Amino acid sequence: MNSREPHDDDRDNVGGVDNVGDSGDSGDSGDLLGRGDVGGFGDLEAELFALGDALDVPAPPPADVAAAVRARLSATPASPVTRPLKRAHRRGRRWAVVAAVVLAVAALTAATPQGRAAVAQILRYAGIELRLGGAPTPTSPGAPTPTALPGERAVTLAQARALVRFPVRTPAALGAPDVVTVADGGRVVSMLWPGGLRLDQFDGTISPYLWKQLGPPFPEEVHAAGLDALWIGGAHPLGYIKREDGTSVPLRQAAPTLIWESGGVGHRLEGAGGKDRATRIAASLH
Amino acid sequence: MESDSHMDDDEAITRSLDGDLTAYEALVARYSALAHRTAAMLGAADEAEDVVQEAFVKAYRALASFRRGSPFRPWLLRIVANETHNLTRSRGRRNGLTARLGAVADPVAPDDPEGAAVAGDRRARLLEAVRALPDGERDAVVCRYFLQLTEAETAEVLGRPVGTVKSSTHRGLARLREEVGGELA
Numbered sequence: 001m002n003s004r005e006p007h008d009d010d011r012d013n014v015g016g017v018d019n020v021g022d023s024g025d026s027g028d029s030g031d032l033l034g035r036g037d038v039g040g041f042g043d044l045e046a047e048l049f050a051l052g053d054a055l056d057v058p059a060p061p062p063a064d065v066a067a068a069v070r071a072r073l074s075a076t077p078a079s080p081v082t083r084p085l086k087r088a089h090r091r092g093r094r095w096a097v098v099a100a101v102v103l104a105v106a107a108l109t110a111a112t113p114q115g116r117a118a119v120a121q122i123l124r125y126a127g128i129e130l131r132l133g134g135a136p137t138p139t140s141p142g143a144p145t146p147t148a149l150p151g152e153r154a155v156t157l158a159q160a161r162a163l164v165r166f167p168v169r170t171p172a173a174l175g176a177p178d179v180v181t182v183a184d185g186g187r188v189v190s191m192l193w194p195g196g197l198r199l200d201q202f203d204g205t206i207s208p209y210l211w212k213q214l215g216p217p218f219p220e221e222v223h224a225a226g227l228d229a230l231w232i233g234g235a236h237p238l239g240y241i242k243r244e245d246g247t248s249v250p251l252r253q254a255a256p257t258l259i260w261e262s263g264g265v266g267h268r269l270e271g272a273g274g275k276d277r278a279t280r281i282a283a284s285l286h
Numbered sequence: 287m288e289s290d291s292h293m294d295d296d297e298a299i300t301r302s303l304d305g306d307l308t309a310y311e312a313l314v315a316r317y318s319a320l321a322h323r324t325a326a327m328l329g330a331a332d333e334a335e336d337v338v339q340e341a342f343v344k345a346y347r348a349l350a351s352f353r354r355g356s357p358f359r360p361w362l363l364r365i366v367a368n369e370t371h372n373l374t375r376s377r378g379r380r381n382g383l384t385a386r387l388g389a390v391a392d393p394v395a396p397d398d399p400e401g402a403a404v405a406g407d408r409r410a411r412l413l414e415a416v417r418a419l420p421d422g423e424r425d426a427v428v429c430r431y432f433l434q435l436t437e438a439e440t441a442e443v444l445g446r447p448v449g450t451v452k453s454s455t456h457r458g459l460a461r462l463r464e465e466v467g468g469e470l471a
Binding site: 065068 | 307310311312314315316318319322323326327332333334335336338339342343346408409412413416427431432433434456459460462463
């Protein structure tokens with residue numbers, strides 16, 4: 001021990017860990033910072049408290065954490081005591097998703113030829129709400145300056161995998177993404193490549209999250225390379241739907257996009273150029 | 287959310303047990319920072335965010351087993367500590383204490399860079415010494431001083447008897463004094 005004279009009496013207390021009444025030392029064992037003293041280590045304790053106060057532990061905003069936890073709890077049973085139902089519940093949900101997709105595709109097919117443009121129709125597909133009809137898209141007034149998704153932040157791919165609860169995949173047809181972001185409390189992972197190429201993967205088991213305002217050309221079904229997808233060949237306004245109150249928030253004018261659902265995960269691939277290249281990239285996800 | 291932030295823990299728990307996720311969200315937001323601090327300081331390193339999310343999800347599912355009327359904070363932090371230990375065990379190593387002293391604006395003496403440097407150096411040595419403590423002693427010291435938990439809370443969080451917490455803390459303090467000396471900067 002390296003301690004100097006005034007502290008030698010601390011040695012007497014080494015065996016006595018109760019800080020009440022067993023300290024015979026001279027004076028300073030009092031109620032330092034109101035937190036008591038352990039066997040006459042008051043000065044060291046004060047230093048430790050101060051050190052603790054000075055330590056910097058990075059943490060995300062509490063509201064983000066709360067939203068992420070809520071999103072995870074919403075995707076599983078609602079009540080804290082319904083745990084045994086979890087598995088069956090999830091399977092039911094999966095079927096509901098499949099049914100919704102089938103219905104959406106059927107509706108899309110039924111809504112075909114002429115006259116369609118006049119009918120404002122809403123399709124929900126792979127976690128995306130498609131608002132069909134209305135104004136021709138390219139010059140729509142609903143496209144503001146590009147806005148980020150709520151809570152969107154750049155992370156590493158490994159961090160993204162840890163932050164979301166669905167498996168995150170990457171397309172073998174492209175190199176490593178330039179930027180990876182996680183948004184909305186772990187609900188969405190986005191990967192960006194040069195030239196405006198963007199892949200969004202999001203929890204598709206919950207209610208629609210993104211919306212697209214579509215006029216002609218209408219979405220086209222794509223069945224290729226084991227993929228059932230929709231190709232949206234024109235530029236169109238894109239936005240997201242606020243979970244709290246269902247408000248539609250415009251994000252930006254999106255380039256032609258392929259959307260599909262796989263394993264409960266919604267996907268949208270934007271900026272890949274033509275339908276064929278988009279399909280090829282989508283099929284290379286692993 | 288305005289009214290939710292005024293709920294006390296007990297009311298938030300009651301409502302959460304009824305399946306009110308907004309009430310639980312308020313509880314998560316309230317304890318998020320402390321939970322992150324606990325996970326990081328008990329060794330979760332850069333995986334603290336995962337650990338904390340997982341802990342809050344588990345806490346929600348275990349809420350029915352929470353003994354009403356007892357304090358929520360140590361009950362929650364015990365889940366955080368357990369998650370942290372599961373993680374470090376699965377990883378096969380422990381990162382110990384992963385807080386950074388770097389970004390600290392030292393309040394000691396802005397007009398006295400030399401004195402501030404000496405104090406800063408002593409702090410850094412003390413932190414190193416805490417990092418180097420044996421696991422049990424370090425956990426106790428971290429809980430008591432860095433997280434400012436009481437002995438009883440520390441015992442609950444670490445799942446150890448109060449007597450063990452007292453003796454671990456005391457042994458840790460003795461070792462720290464040996465390492466950094468008794469002088470105040």
